[in-house]
Amino acid sequence: MEQLATQPDAALALYVHLPWCIRRCPYCDFNAHALKGALPETAYLNALKTDLQQATEHRSFPPLVSIFFGGGTPSLFSPGAIQQILDWIDASMPITPNCEITLEANPGTLETEKLSGFCQAGINRLSLGVQSFHQPSLQALGRIHTAETAYSACSTALSLDFNSVNIDLMFGLPQQTEATALKDLDRAIQTGCQHISWYELTIEPNTLFAHKPPQRPDADTRAHWTALGQKHLAAAGFNQYEVSAFCQPGFMCQHNSWIWSFGDYLGIGAGAHSKLTDAKEHIRLVRYRHPTTYIDRPNKVEVQTCIKPHELPFEFLLNRLRIMQPIAWETAQTFAGITPSLQPIQQALKKGFMTTTSTHFQLTDKGRWFLDDVISLFLE
Numbered sequence: 001m002e003q004l005a006t007q008p009d010a011a012l013a014l015y016v017h018l019p020w021c022i023r024r025c026p027y028c029d030f031n032a033h034a035l036k037g038a039l040p041e042t043a044y045l046n047a048l049k050t051d052l053q054q055a056t057e058h059r060s061f062p063p064l065v066s067i068f069f070g071g072g073t074p075s076l077f078s079p080g081a082i083q084q085i086l087d088w089i090d091a092s093m094p095i096t097p098n099c100e101i102t103l104e105a106n107p108g109t110l111e112t113e114k115l116s117g118f119c120q121a122g123i124n125r126l127s128l129g130v131q132s133f134h135q136p137s138l139q140a141l142g143r144i145h146t147a148e149t150a151y152s153a154c155s156t157a158l159s160l161d162f163n164s165v166n167i168d169l170m171f172g173l174p175q176q177t178e179a180t181a182l183k184d185l186d187r188a189i190q191t192g193c194q195h196i197s198w199y200e201l202t203i204e205p206n207t208l209f210a211h212k213p214p215q216r217p218d219a220d221t222r223a224h225w226t227a228l229g230q231k232h233l234a235a236a237g238f239n240q241y242e243v244s245a246f247c248q249p250g251f252m253c254q255h256n257s258w259i260w261s262f263g264d265y266l267g268i269g270a271g272a273h274s275k276l277t278d279a280k281e282h283i284r285l286v287r288y289r290h291p292t293t294y295i296d297r298p299n300k301v302e303v304q305t306c307i308k309p310h311e312l313p314f315e316f317l318l319n320r321l322r323i324m325q326p327i328a329w330e331t332a333q334t335f336a337g338i339t340p341s342l343q344p345i346q347q348a349l350k351k352g353f354m355t356t357t358s359t360h361f362q363l364t365d366k367g368r369w370f371l372d373d374v375i376s377l378f379l380e
């Protein structure tokens, strides 16, 4: 199976949302809820089982190329619970033999036994939310783990039988200098991991950081570090294949690549989003967002909408332009009716945001830098 979608419904990616965390980090706007008391594992598993049944009983899906347990902190769940969910999926949907199965984990919730249990349950890709190996930055981010715990979680994960391990890092952090930002990359590289996600810290509305902004490097400094970090990772053999994703050759994240290339995905769990192709229409579904509501409701889908034909170019490019690989005109035409003569394409070419050949188009460095401006051309 190719990494990028050539037909939205040739395959499917499955996302499973597990919404609890030990506590909420001050920068995070994901659908994540601080645990008050014990994890309601059984009640949530039952809700997921119902959700999966309802999603699959009247519809057959193409084979799964990836399954992604995201959060929240999925590693709060037991390996037995993850195994149970995977068994239900296996019983209700076709799965490709090389299906990538990722679990997001917080280093503060892992012991060797648990990690090994996830591996035995069928997880073949582990994504570790390290954020930084610099203790003062970790503290400013309100993380529940230390730099040492993070490092030892990486070493343990890499000693087990996962096909690949990803390390999430952030930069532009409070207490961070150019040297500590690059040192974070070095420490991640030294672990021997196959994939690094390197995110610039964004201040999201309705987070603690939005109400009480931390001191962090200014925009010019962050832009300078972006370029330095990209060079650093390239020198260590990590290819940048997406805005924030870097990997050793052959280790692109199948799940995200499929979704960014506008492939269909089903999302189950609290607040999970889906995009499915139905008789040539693109349908979006959203599950109930609050975990208690999601558990209590007999039906799990709260909203269903259809992407209108005139919205398709924007929706397609919003995802697809994140990926570095040039876009075939043929794919853009089939997926979203985008042709070289479309006015926003002409504008993007004129402004130097894009280049084109007879078969493909792609962003220039300038286009990548002004990605939001490029995308917004397709909103008008």
Ligand SMILES: C[S@@+](CC[C@H](N)C(=O)[O-])C[C@H]1O[C@@H](n2cnc3c(N)ncnc32)[C@H](O)[C@@H]1O
Pocket: 027, 028, 029, 030, 070, 071, 072, 073, 104, 105, 106, 107, 128, 129, 130, 131, 168, 169, 170, 199, 200, 201, 202, 203, 204
């Ligand atoms: C849903 S979290 C999953 C990992 C796990 N919950 C944890 O934090 O350890 C996915 C990743 O998004 C990144 N992230 C979250 N909020 C961010 C923000 N405001 N700016 C940049 N990156 C962010 C972090 O690197 C985080 O590891």
Ligand code: SF4
Pocket: 020, 021, 023, 024, 025, 028, 029, 030, 032, 071, 072, 073, 106, 129
């Ligand atoms: S642990 Fe991860 S998902 Fe949970 S609040 Fe922190 S960044 Fe968000």
